Amino acid sequence: QQPVQSPQAVILREGEDAVINCSSSKALYSVHWYRQKHGEAPVFLMILLKGGEQKGHEKISASFNEKKQQSSLYLTASQLSYSGTYFCGTELAGTASKLTFGTGTRLQVTL
Amino acid sequence: GAGVSQSPRYKVAKRGQDVALRCDPISGHVSLFWYQQALGQGPEFLTYFQNEAQLDKSGLPSDRFFAERPEGSVSTLKIQRTQQEDSAVYLCASSRGTGQAFFGQGTRLTVV
Known part of the structure; x- marks a missing residue:
């Protein structure tokens, strides 16, 4: 079953903060976060393994409960460069990195 | 190669035509995945290879879809007798086995 992401869309001014949530009904082995700009490939941001860890990547961080x-x-x-659609991809135990992606959160950062 | 390469980038097919989409994964990556992405949606899993073995094809929507990776590197996704609902972006991703997957830019298929 597809994970649920919220919000569906958000508009920020440069310098503001945002939180994107991803929720699954199944027991997860890991969660992967990607950002995709229009017409481009999804770009890997980070992976979180079960264990409730939190990771950081410059000004982008994530947690996994x-x-x-x-x-x-x-x-x-x-930053303006953060604009794009963010997807979480969930991995179940024993599925060899097969990801089920959420519907995405469109983020637009404006001046 | 430096990244995952897919070709063609764009393909227009007439309904009923067969198409073949190619994926060149990152050299040395044993895992290869195909995803289908409809407009405004997240990628949906189609099939997975570990080396030349197709270990999971549960996401292939019908028997018109066929994927192969005969030598464990380049993969081809073939769609026979294309239909309008096949129109989508087809993404290929590769990884070392677990963890981070690298995506190609995709092939945008339009069936008219």
Whole structure:
């Protein structure tokens, strides 16, 4: 079953923060986050394995709550380059990195 | 290669025509995935290879879809007797086995 992402879309001014959530009804092995710009390939941001870890990548970080099967992506001090559609991809145990992607969150950063 | 390469980038097919989409994964990557992405949606899993073995084809929508990776590197996704609902972007991704997957830019297929 497809993970649910929220919000569906968000508009930010440069420098503002945002949180994107991803929720699954199934027990997850890992959560992968990607950003995709129009007409381009999805670009890997980070992967979180079960264990409730939190990872960071410059001003983008994420957490994974294994008990709730939820992951959140945190964007701080957003830049124009952050604009795009963000997808979470969930991996179940024993499925060899096969990902089920959410419907995406469209993020637009304006001046 | 430096990244995952897909060809052609764009393909227009007449309904009923057969098409073949090619994916060149990153050298040395054992895992290869095909996804289908409809406009405004997230990618949907089609099939997965580990080297030359097709280990999961549960996402292929019908028996008109066929994928192969005969030598464990380049992969081809073939769609026979294309229909309008096959119109989508077809994405290929590769990885070392687990963890991060690298995506190609995709092939946009339009069936008219």
